[in-house]
Amino acid sequence: MFQAPEYTRTVSMRLSEVLADIGVDERIVLKRRRAYLLRESMLTKSDQVLDENISNYYFGSQSEGSTTLGLHSDEDLVICFDQINLIQDWADWEPGKMNSLMILDETVSHGYCMLQHLRYDAPLPYNDVPSEHFYKDRIGRILEKNTIISTAAAEVFEDGEKHGPAYTRDGVNGFIETDYVVAYPCKSWPLQARQWLDQQGVGQWPSDDMKRYCSNTGCFVVAVGSKGSENEELEWRISTSLTERCLMFNLSITQIRCYVLMKMILKEFIKPNFENTISSYMCKTVLFHCIANTNSNIWRDENLLVCLSFCLFVLYTRVLNENCPHFIIPGNNLMRGHISHECKPYILELLQYIINSEGRVLLEIKCDDLGERIQMKLNNNPCLFKTSDIISGKLLKPTAQVIADIILAGLNFIRNSNYEEAIQTILYLFELVSISKKCQGLDKTACRLLAPWFCTTLGSILASLNICWYNNIGAEALTWISLGLDTDVASSKLKLASMLYCIGDIQRAEIVLRYIEGNYDLNIVEPICSCHYHIQPLRRGVNAIFDNYNEEDIYHTTAFCVRFLPCEINCVPHELRHEMFRSTEEDLPFRGQDDVWMDLAVIDSLPYLYFLQYKTYSNLGRHEDKQRALSNLARTIDQEPEIGHRETALNLLGQCMEQEGRAVDALRYYLLSLNLRGRNNAAKLHVCRLFF
Template sequence: MFQQPGYMENVSLRLSEVLADIGVDERIVQKRRRTWLLAESMQTISLQQQDFNCSAYFLGSQSEGTTTHGLDSDIDILICPNNLNVIQDWADWEPGVCNYLMIQDETVSSGYCLLQLLRDDAPLPYNDVPVQHHFRDRTGRILLKNTLMTAAVAAADVWERGVMHGPAYAEQGKPGFIDYDSVSAFQCKSWPLQARQWLDQQGVGQWPSDDMKRYCSSTGCFVVGVGSKENEELELRISTSLAERCLMFNLNITQIRCYILMKMILKTFIKPHFGDSISSFMCKTVLFHCIANTHSNVWRENNLLVCLSLCLFVLYNSILNENCPHFIIPENNLMKGYFSHESKPYLLEILQNIINSEGRALLEIECDDLGARLQLKFSNLLFEFDIKKSKIISGQLLDFTAQTIDMTIQKRLALFTNSSYKEAIQTLLKYIFKLVSISNQCQGLDKTASRLLTPWFCTTLGSVLASLNIQQYNGISAEAFTWISMGLNTDVASSKLKLASMFYCLGDTQRTEIVLRDIEGSYDLNIVEPVCKCHDFIHQASRRGFCAIAEHHNEEAIQYTIAFCVKFLPCEINCVPHELRYEMFRSTEEDLAFRGRNDEWMDWAVIDSLPYLYFLQYKTYSNMQRNEEKQRALSNLAKTIDQEPDLGHRETALNLLGQCMEQEGRARDALHYYLLSLNLRERNNDATSHICRMLSILVNDH
């Protein structure tokens, strides 16, 4: 193989081109990292808003930027309470807080530790009767069971919806959605004792550099509630995830492509027959060892196939010896107990065949059409594929950022769904001041996250104040207008629609019409994507215009490319037209039993922006007796409901359309739309009451 340099170089260059075509290039890798690190910042800030002293970390291939659409990598969400002090040295004990001592002696498996509970009034062991989730061992030490972390993550399902899966709270196997595991962990600020030797080692590749190692040591480590196979209940795994993230962020594009190819090989040749016996983390570890032990000039685009063969050869030897040493804690054998002796010869045979194929085995990889694309590269037949995927990936990433914002805001609003005006105003002010404080104290993506979230609470506060004003004196105060104006540019439509809704409920048709005209002028149907995270549904492919903008912009493009759904809390009811208020009373006592854990929005009035725009236009032009424009708005409403694929609240839009038909004197059409609505959502749908009313009207008329 190595006697054919021209062949190897040619295949390497074509392979590099194919990987760039499917989105594995420097720019898309950086976009992926920025997207997920921003989501991480938003999640942490959201927890801090609730006075939870926790931090969230999004780990794995998504946040590293080492994935593709076809690999469909999951995400590990690590939730870390900051009010615990995990120490390795008694000098780090702190008074008045919960202290744990990491025990890493000969009785503990490599890469794992025990946590001994200490007193909070003196640097001494805790010796009283064991508290819940603790255990007194034979020597009298009070040790933490890792069941505490399992209970903690179940109580703090901060990402979305899921079920317990081992030590994690997981949502897996949903078509169209990223699999995730939420894991609770404790953070130790000091570098683990078992990894001290790594800081002084240096291979021929002079990688990692001394600067990288210094940074890694400053990240400390996590203690995760996963025990070794020898002691699953008491031992906890030592995780150097943040140090590993630093290493991944310092790979060049050839090294990243090599890792992605290894994962594609796992998915194609090994996983279908042997499951997770060889993990992507093992491949990452092998890559680290190879980089550390080869000269840096080896890792070039025109040498990709040689680099891949080197990694596969090291992986082969690891399986042969049943030993894959953790890169930072080498005494921890990652392969221990991972595959059976029966499967070992088959795994070795698969890898041997791939290595000996000199790249031809890659033609069999269907993931991201890699094999077909590579074949076409050599045939110079490129028209078969939409070669450049960077626009599609960029669109998906921008859409994900928008969904993260929507979900974060929804979770915070859900905490005071049924609050009084006073409580809601106090809570919103607290959220806003907390975000401003965080923004003033931080830089980078934390500051960006605060800037993205703050306007939403300003808009909601303005709407709550306006609702209270309308109730008190049928007017809107300057204070309410000031607050809502601070959030008008969150996106293309939703916040401005709240302003239009306020004017409409006040009876100010002229200003309502001006705001609606401005929204319609900004809402480019070829670009703007509707976003709703009230519930899960599969989104269609994003518009080409949206993806084209997303390719050259980051989260700042949300304000002119995204239309969130419009959410009204019960304390905003006086800013809601009476036709939409029915949505706040959608559920009977029987319906409540059919709600999920994240269905708080069902007590709100929620509607997608575009149908609400056309509904408000219909009502406004009706009041202004501008019949032609009224009929155009009605036609646009019906057309949007029928043709827009990504509406999150289509049943609500149908209910509004039905009420418009009632006002048009078209009772049978109204009943038709209510029935369509009920077919979409059989429970927790106020279409039921509308249908009863229409049947009564039709029977009496008959």
């Protein structure tokens, strides 16, 4: 049924419509790119604020927009050490930096280099071997081994699995699997790719402007050598990821759809039996070559099947010749060592079958229900639901999660500081983050999203100091708090209500709490907690909002957990203060790498809202409202799936039960808390109090 050219055009158009339905259209592609570039900017800004000479880059399908929900593409995060200065010319040596000279001679594989260790104080080579991660070659050069990265990274990513230069953390609890790659930057364009800047194919792609931009992006090197090379431990792979991202961002939607279809074919037909042969990166490289060597007017939606067949045919020839040249450094054969003689005939037969089917095999693809969706389109049947709204939510919530991670890192930076040190540090952090007036684009947005959190923390620290001295809150503290009240639906406002409660201003505390409850729509607001990573399906009412995705939606659709530093202790009701002392000496060894929050008092917004309402209504003598708040607290702990600090909420509920004179119920809740977290749990203190 796919033979007639006019029918092929019709099927191509229906196929394009199906791909749009599953999120491969201009709007969703741009949303994906903006979301990842914003996270990239926030991570880099936060590292700069914390005096880390690091830049962060998201690469790969998620950040390019060349994926679907069914492809389950991972995230690729490159962590670039900016204190390293890689040079290809001695004139680029910089004093005071960790300089290394890229060695590109006949002993090095194409697409790779070696790094010669240079002195800090003069543009001269070192003559001594500083550690086991360096090697002195036969002509006296001190070369850096790529093992220096893997040794250091293994400690940071202790729960990750090493794949080449990447450390992979599984996408547990609903999170996307992430590959972390440590890289060194080189500001200059790689010498091995100079020819690429001058050559031009039939398609006049990439354009001269694109190449001019790419030539200024430089490159990275990552810690992996060419397989089977005699210098494998000394080689570093040259990465042109920034250039490739530029190329991807300049593809048409038809070209992106062609790439997505190639990856679906790979997932459905090749990977199940030949896992580590053809990669999606090879498919991307084939696509680049095809675009560069065809006329640009071919790449239209009505020609999608023709374009796909052409790309598959080129892929077939690459496998046949066992040579897939890197698009920018053609001497680097991406297929080297990947296609064995045993599996090659079967892969070629599969590709031949797919090409000869003239599109029929697409009906067999289960990924994203592609085959079923195509059949329904061709038969003019009602289509399955569109996934664009789901994709939007899956972009916005992790963006909020990155904010939570960054703020927790900032709090961890000062968690053991006294008042004066904490105030000075927060002022310093705020000054750096609030430079949004000097920033442009997404950097400006990143600063605007991060700065209010530091205002809230600074205001709370000042308020804690005021309460300690005067049992009141000064004007300066209130000013800072007011600047940070709109970070999200609840957490910053809950800190204000908490400090008002602590100074006995119960009436104003109740007003704030009533306002929070009125704006906390249980069908929309998504809890955010970076202490515990767990993502549930989005709430019923949230998809429609997130489909019109904007970063500012974070303000009124998320509720972060509430965090108090030890120096904010006077803003914390005594029931919650116990959480700052959750760990005995015996508990400390049982903390994990990500348990830095345990020195803070941390509670999810919704249970803390109901707990503070219980306390304020108790003080106001409003018995019915108090009981309603207590019931809401118990119901939330029992039924809300996204509570990161459920054991803390149970501890607060237990103390409420004690105040109600229900000691047996209190003990039951403390034991439930201990069942959730047997170590590093303040419930032990409460159980001891009950018995002694």
